[in-house]
Amino acid sequence: MDWEWLINVMENEAKKRNAAVFWKSERDPFKILVSAILSTRTRDEATIEASERLFRVVKTPEDLARMKVEEIEKLIRGVGFYREKAKKLKKLGEILVKEFNSRVPDKLEDLLKLPGVGRKVANVVLAEAFGKEAIAVDTHVHRISNRLGLVETKTPEETEEELKKIVPKKYWRRVNKAMVGFGQTICKPIKPKCNECKLVEICKYGKSLLKGG
DNA sequence: AAAACGGGGGC
DNA sequence: GCCCCAGTTTT
Secondary structure, three states: OOHHHHHHHHHHHHHHHHOOOOOOOOOOOOHHHHHHOOOOOOHHHHHHHHHHHHHHHHHHHHHHHHOOHHHHHHHHOOOOOOOHHHHHHHHHHHHHHHHHOOOOOHHHHHHOOOOOOHHHHHHHHHHHHOOOOOOOOOOHHHHHHHHOOOOOOOOHHHHHHHHHHHHHHHHHHHHHHHHHHHHHHHOOOOOOHHHHOOOOOHHHHHHHOOOOO
């Protein structure tokens, strides 16, 4: 597989169609972490709006720790599970202050201890906030990897493991980002735009459609 | 391994 | 209005 080519195609399509990516042009690990938690089961457009409202008030873990849950709730309304997330964010602030010196940890095991942080969020933070080689498998990455025929997996965890075997490490971060943008714009869950897709010829799913499936 | 959890957008 | 999308946490 020519990974450079594959990733380029996906990146270009996403860019052309203005895929919404919540961490775009953000480099503060704390803000990336908070946005990533907000993004759980929520589209990136909604995540971006809520993040902007929240970050007008919240700049640091201390801010989250001292705010009332209801205040946080109001600011992040619009994302899924916003009441749960408000509680988690307050707790997140407290934990970061108490146990991590108000810094976002850069180790997977530490990140996974934080409320609202699972594998996907943790890997986004590692990749986007700390520039580490990590693959964050959300439903886009999972779906596209399987459609293309890169992997044949049932769970996101499997997808992460399999991708790590076949994708050269230096491409991990780009593959990550590229597939999310590509999934939002072309390779959608329902009605993917295979007729506009530059990858149909190499895509297991696309080829099966062309045959008349 | 499976289910619970809540809100928004497309048709 | 109904159907579909989107990870973490708990059972």
